[in-house]
Amino acid sequence: MPDSARNRHILVAAIGLLILFGLPVVVDLVTLLEISIYVVYAILGLSLGFIWGYGGILCFGQAAFFGLGAYTYAVTAINVGESTGPFLLAILLPLVFAALLGAMMFYGRISDVYMGVITLVVTLILFKFINSTANETWIVGKARLGGFNGIPAFPTLNVPGDPGALLDPEQFFYVAMVFLLLVYFGLHWLMTTRFGRVVVAIRENEVRAELLGYDIRLYKTAVFAIGGGIGGLAGALFANWGNFVSPGLFSLAQSATIIIWVIVGGLGTMIGPVVGAVLIQYITTLLGQQGVINNAFVLGGILVLFVLLLPKGLMPTLGQLLTRLRRAPRRPARRSAEQAEGGRDGH
């Protein structure tokens, strides 16, 4: 098992580095900009993939952390006039927010379903609140919140310590891609630590973990906070990508989209949400160009079909198929199928 995991890591790292250094050479700037947003979405997908697939916490309001990160960045960047502080704050604030929300839910011992409800409701509150701030009285320092109009312009990323040196789109791609690799491998590393083992144990059997003396409330809150922080990071990057934030970031549609990425890509894997985000966004972009079939229709259909037919998602199913193919020549088919069934180890 560790060998195959290492091979997989090397493969992902190689592909990642190839994209990081190769893509800017082969594609034009417009395409690169397009791909940058996929990278940002991949990070956002990972944030939920971690909370849901590893922590076993189904968050219906991942968009809340995304939007919070984006708005935090926009508002503080306008006030400060440079990007480093706002960027860090855009990670920190959603992280703290998620920690508080998580603590409230987990220490209250709220069941799965009600957790879905509460996260959904919190997202709605934020959406409604931000939407209603069009009035001029809603000002944070120098920044107008703008309500449904959003915040149209703010200082974008600069070289840390040098507010004059703004990053160009190509440099932004590098930044986003490096963050994606950091998050991906960072989370993988986290899962190999003692903390990660306890998190998986809690997902597998909450009662047992608790009877071993682990405070599951604390661990779940931590997982939720980390996921919230990563969601905030994606939000900050998103704000920089378009130099625009709007209440739509907090919308239910946004939350649903993130869930669709994760479920399509595959729960319990790190690569799944990345693949799901890129794939779904690519399809969405294609559909947007032809303009006949409605986007929501396709996304909704995909979600229904996956829940019904492929609840494990693409990557785990693909992994099982590969394992089966590889083992088939040497062993009877039935046996290898059984092993593939039990061989869920988290990619």
Place this chain on the structure above:
Amino acid sequence: MATKGAVVLETRSLTMRFGGVVAVDNVDFELREGELRCLIGPNGAGKSTFFKCLTGQLLPTAGDVLIQDRSMLGEPPCRIAAAGIGVKTQTPSLFNGLTAREHIALAVERHHGRDTAAARIDEVIDRFNLGDLGRRLVGELAHGQRQRVEIAMVVAADPWLVLLDEPAAGMTHEEVDRMVALIHEINRNATMIIVEHDMQFIRMIGDQVTVFHQGAILIEDHVEVVLSDARVREVYLGA
């Protein structure tokens, strides 16, 4: 153990109601250090509910649970476990996606430093003969093997008080014999409570027995006395 120490676990007027049903009714219970106590009773006698009140899985309707003279009422199971109490629940309760070795690691790592943990994990793996199972996911193991992993996990945490709910359920004769030996071995270092309804098993353990009936304690005495008691026979045969 011949000489019994101080009271280490105590319930005072413990009561648990579910809706209109009184599952545990005003139970006063005492356990002394070093004891090996069996809780028996027919199905629905309230012993498992009582057990869950001790482990913190259920919050009693009334009464108090004291462990080493400290009230544990309302404490979550993790606090109770962290106080040095090992618990095995009724059905094998494991982490199917983890290996046997990872199970032991989880139990050991909570209170061992990084440097001492590895040695202790190996020690437990050896002691419970889990070497060959160590790398397999427990979801793939047979029932008896899963029981063994769970007991190993409970013991690995060095508890001073061990609570086992039906440890012999679903085991073969041979496995039951081994379990009895194991229980006596664990009892050398730890006080124990065992919930069981299999009379044969109780006889093999052979120590103090508390009989539950309709949520209350019917009789509390040595196993031989209890098994020859007319009321106990009636309760068992009548049920």
Place this chain on the structure above:
Amino acid sequence: MDFVAVIILEVLYAIASLALISAGLAVVFGMMRVINLAHGEFLMLGGYAAIVSVRAGLNIYVAMLVVAPLVVGIIGLIIERCVIQFLYGRMLDTMLATWGLSLLLTGVVTMIFGNTTTGISTPIGGFAIGSYQASGYNIFIMLAGIAVIAVIFTVLKTTRLGLIARGAMQSADMASGLGHNPKRIYMVTFTLGAALSGLAGGILAPLTGLTPTSGGLYVSKAFITVISGGAAVVTGTVSSSALFGTLTQLTMLLSTPVWGDVAMLFAAIVLLRLLPRGITGRFFRRQV
């Protein structure tokens, strides 16, 4: 004095419309433990069904009270057969699938009717209370809300269907042991729940302009009302509608509609934190 009367009317109207919005979801959640996130779209579809019928020359009351529930009931039946029936017992998967359905239905309606606002006018005019103007249609909604709740209560409490449904809810095994097919009971319940949602959507259609995304406005309110109410269909819906309707309406009068909504959402979070199983999980436990 007139002012107080107007406020009381407003609050009662808010409670009744919440109960109407939530009734279909409450039936499905209470009887089947299914949380239908496409519930808002059912209401939206009911609204469209009513509007299209009125445009086609049908009497508005027939459109609202007959066509809307009929159309949405049939759609509900199709959805139950194609999707929901495979997911019983898997609460989270059901939530995900119905969330997908909600997007899908929004998409379909957008493709058919376009992303524009449509509407019909209210069939009942206003009347005056002293120097204040009150809406007659609000009174109609209050009556409709009371009627819907009364019908649900009567069906559950006094009819054979209600008894079987309540039995199946307690124990599907037992019900099937008595010769009732729980699958069929669930199918009927879901269809009736959908029809109730369609009815509510039809009745509420004249009040606001309708767009394909209107479902989103309803679903959060219905969702919160039902979850906070807990498992008992009638008592839960009535008690939490009363609570949230009063709260929202009073907050609205004191500030703006947005704050009314925010107050409701916030109250729901606090309530669920305090009573994780809803109002009827804690009180009125033996009610329907």
